[in-house]
Amino acid sequence: MNTIVNAIVEISASFLADTGFGFEFLISLVLCAGHMPRRSYFAARMAGAVALVTIFLWGWNHIFPVTLATSIVHYIVFFALIVACAVLCWAIDSEQALVVTIAAGILQHCCYRAASLIGYGISDTAHLSLQCGSYMYVLSLIPIFILGWWCFARLLRFSDFHMNYRSFIPLTGGMLVCANILTNAFESLALDTTSEVRFVFALFDLVSSFFFMMLLLQMMKRHHAENNSLVLERMLAEQRKQLASSKEVIDLINIKTHDVKKQLGSLGRLIDPQEQAELQEMLNIYDSTVDTGNDTLDVVLQEKSLICEKRKIRFERIVDGKLLYFVRSHDIYALFGNALDNAIEAVSHLEEEKRYISLDVRQNRAMIAVVVKNPFEGTVEFVDDLPRTTTGDDAYHGFGTRSIRMITQRYGGVMAISTDDNIFTLSLLIPVR
Structure with missing residues (x-):
């Protein structure tokens, strides 16, 4: 054995x-x-x-x-x-x-x-x-x-x-x-x-x-x-092209809206007063020209305002665009475009009374403070100090916030994110030049 x-x-x-x-x-x-x-x-x-x-x-x-x-x-x-x-x-x-x-x-x-x-x-x-x-x-x-x-x-x-x-x-x-x-x-x-x-x-x-x-x-x-x-460079290059296209579209909308308002005024009594008031209100949405003192930022805010209006999102803003005179146009478009896109995505599925976004751009001593706030539901998962995307887009997974950080650092600034009390707060500090 x-x-x-x-x-x-x-x-x-x-x-x-x-x-x-x-x-x-x-x-x-x-x-x-x-x-x-x-x-x-x-x-x-x-x-x-x-x-x-x-x-x-x-x-x-x-x-x-x-x-x-x-x-x-x-x-x-x-x-x-x-x-x-x-x-x-x-x-x-x-x-x-x-x-x-x-x-x-x-x-x-x-x-x-x-x-x-x-x-x-x-x-x-x-x-x-x-x-x-x-x-x-x-x-x-x-x-x-x-x-x-x-x-x-x-x-x-x-x-x-x-x-x-x-x-x-x-x-x-x-x-x-x-x-x-x-x-x-x-x-x-x-x-x-x-x-x-x-x-x-x-x-x-x-x-x-x-x-x-x-x-x-x-x-x-x-x-x-x-x-x-x-x-990131590929995404920013695409956003540069989108900036030029957005400027043309916004300008065209403003021109056509102005023409329609003139024609509406010339029709006078031929249209029911109530219908005329409703049409006037609709046209005012598209004719609400944004003037922050920075042409590129105006394009971004007007573009996002239309999206917010369509999705019934309150968009509150206090913006001094003149402070960003030294920031390149395509960087402004990418930075604010990505920040607001993320906020719009986060609040779109909330109840209507909870849908709001606030944007604050002002000078605080020797720094330019940019703060974007929006409510959210659930929890935010962070990877490498950045929130994970919820879009399911694998090609540009999380690159929106990543590009915001990269652009901010390019101008000597810093980025911080907080999620206290289910309020997502994106804060940027950029030195004044």
Whole structure:
């Protein structure tokens, strides 16, 4: 009986030795790609990926001898296989799969080194058998993977994998492959070294892997910021075009309204007095010329006033537009347009008596204070100190408020947002010039 048990244990240990690396890599892949959109029948696809990786690793180790050259080729082929598994299981393209596989490879290598130092370090110190060291290694992997998810993989949820990583992939991918090649080279060439030398190398490898993880996170954040900047510039360019179009439309409305009022006056008694009063009231809405002392701001306010009138939103404003003489026209249009669009969106679904927006632009000592207030219902979720959009527009997700902050900072100002008492308050302070 003991012979059978020992045989089962030996076979299991041999199987895990051949395939354990693959299981660790797949676990790391799931942790790093867990937030990404999955393909249909994900569980079946994942089971197929596990089977494919198991067959590859077991077959390779039983066909090819373990040498430095075969170990290097083995890792490169295996890495390509994991990329294919990522494409198989998640709804991503090959470039995205390569990025997430690189991240998974870094996480796996770091967890492997940490577990090796803990598991085999304890067994060596306590003079336990190699088999006990293997058990300690497996047990230590569980908390280490949890820690790796918390410190690294979890943070990838804030990274945008839909970016252009063509300059990023060769650097990080090359570093990962080189790290594993050098590790395999050491394992092959340093068989006769002392345990102290192996410990020092393993510790160096662990520290290097940790800093590699931090480097990857910083690079992703930089690419994310660059991508946001490109989207903001594209959005602002579209708003510049919209400014010119809005000016033409507002001017045309004012001209036509003035003409209609003259014609209405010339008709005199031919129209029922009550109907004439109603028509006059409707025309006054379109003929309510805004004069803040800033032509661009006048266009924005008149445009938004018409929208507020249509949606029965009270729009209260005290605005000294002359203070903004130094701000470029397209920046004024984008800043106030986005701020008022957000406010209009927030109050449009409220009860009619609760629909109001207030805008205040005035000088406070050496600063220009811009304050936009509107009520809202529910809660506001903040990401990166900015409110999340409720429009569901993924292309310009949250970029309205982001552009307001960018424009404010461009003129040396600061932006603050508060949501006290269900009143959303956007406050901008810009130095007077």
